[in-house]
Amino acid sequence: MNVRRIRTLVRLELIQRMRSVAWYVLLGVFTLLLIGVTALSFLAWSGSGDRGAGVYSTVVLVTLLLTLLVSPTLSGNSINGDRDAATLAPVQVTLATTGEILVGRFLAAWATGLAFAVVAVPFLVIATLAGGVNPVTVLVSLLILVIEIGVVAAIGTALSGILARPLFSVATTYLVVAALVIGTPIAVALVSFSVRSEVVSSYRVVVDYTDTGVTCSDDWETTTYEIPRPDTVWWLLAANPFVVLADAIPLQYDRNGWPPDLFGALKLAVRSIQQPPELERTYDECAPAVGDEQTSGRDIVEGTVPSWFVGLGVQVVLAGALMAWAYRRTRTPARALPRGTRIA
Structure with a gap:
């Protein structure tokens, strides 16, 4: 040369x-x-x-x-x-x-x-x-x-x-x-809908409200349904020029731990689909309410690759x-x- x-x-x-x-x-x-x-x-x-x-x-x-x-x-x-x-x-x-x-x-x-x-x-x-x-x-x-x-x-x-x-x-x-x-x-959309997983959802409801408390059903209802699994094929997005650009940029976060710009929003969206879904879910109206800790964008990004x-x-x-x-x-x-x- x-x-x-x-x-x-x-x-x-x-x-x-x-x-x-x-x-x-x-x-x-x-x-x-x-x-x-x-x-x-x-x-x-x-x-x-x-x-x-x-x-x-x-x-x-x-x-x-x-x-x-x-x-x-x-x-x-x-x-x-x-x-x-x-x-x-x-x-x-x-x-x-x-x-x-x-x-x-x-x-x-x-x-x-x-x-x-x-x-x-x-x-x-x-x-x-x-x-x-x-x-x-x-x-x-x-x-x-x-x-x-x-x-x-x-x-x-x-x-x-x-x-x-x-x-x-x-x-x-x-x-x-x-x-x-x-x-x-x-x-990613087509393959993730082709590779689905079954979700088992169990729930129990309140049948009666009284002055002293609530009466709960003894029977648990169970339903099953299928959801797509983009977490199995997210890597197909790796070669996308916009994903390369957004994923390479170090994230900035606001006071609540969320990205303030489009770079962070795109990066967070791609990183979010890496997380596998919960295949067993439980909802109990009779259980005391427990404050769930909200997952921030910082947590999602730091927990993915x-x-x-x-x-x-x-x-x-x-x-x-x-x-x-x-x-x-x-x-x-x-x-x-x-x-x-x-x-x-």
């Missing part, structure tokens, strides 16, 4: 992208969306004591969502698009190797995706100045955001080298991203495997190419 050649390839790719009017239109639309999201977030979190933390988490999550929607278009045709335009072959006959071409296209797509994250920086600064944002939250969230953009850029670049047609590679990149973002919660590093590892392995496949499909001389593929 020659750093100078890779830098030249990245610069040429970025210059070509920046000449497109559509690039600036996308940035403008992205900025307008963030303006609206930030304004609405300040209104939505106006009653919260940690308004800044709530607004910051909202802007970061929306930024991740928008970049996931844009990145496949920017990276999904980086190689086969040049092949169709007859601009890939002239690069392949230079001193640049196949690996350098792939890395150069990947870094250019990553930098293009990061441009959208840079647009969000002023809005993140505004949210931070509103107060209540932990510096560690800022550091970790931005780091994970940058990595997630890079993962999607790698997947799109690899698929553009694997598939011959730009339209198919862009569509396939969207399908992979959709599988990670939407497919994982759908899979993190999964963000596993999910991030799965994403990196997936992107790396696709890049290796793209290398084999792009290297020259090629033994076989898809029918109708343009070489020069």
Whole structure:
């Protein structure tokens, strides 16, 4: 790998992208969306004591969502698009190797995706100045955001080298991203309802109230019913980009032990389904009332296991495997190419 050649390839790719009017239109639309999201977030979190933390988490999550929607278009045709335009072959006959071409296209797509994250920086600064944002939250969230953009850029670049047609590679990149973002919660829901457990519920009621006390029934009623078991398949959510982002951020808690922002709410929701349900439940109206200790969000998080590093590892392995496949499909001389593929 020659750093100078890779830098030249990245610069040429970025210059070509920046000449497109559509690039600036996308940035403008992205900025307008963030303006609206930030304004609405300040209104939505106006009653919260940690308004800044709530607004910051909202802007970061929306930024991740928008970049996931844009990145496949920017990276999904980086190689086969040049092949169709007859601009890939002239690069392949230079001193640049196949690996350098792939890395150069990947870094250019990553930098293009990061441009959208840079647009969000002023809005993140505004949210931070509103107060209540932990510096560690800022550091970790931005780091994970940058990595997630890079993962999607790698997947799109690899698929553009694997598939011959730009339209198919862009569509396939969207399908992979959709599988990670939407497919994982759908899979958890479907599998958890398929793997159900039986709950036995026993209860006894008061049959009569008197001045001296109550008369209780001697018979216990027992009912059985089935409930889904998401705790057996929660790990399917580990590779979800939003779960990786939320789970990696250290939680802040309010005075009652609950998270004050969307990062914590998402993290708490994922951690909650790790807990197995009670399969034997008892309700006795005749028993003296005992004050139950309420489980806080802090208790739930501390009693469960993190999964963000596993999910991030799965994403990196997936992107790396696709890049290796793209290398084999792009290297020259090629033994076989898809029918109708343009070489020069």
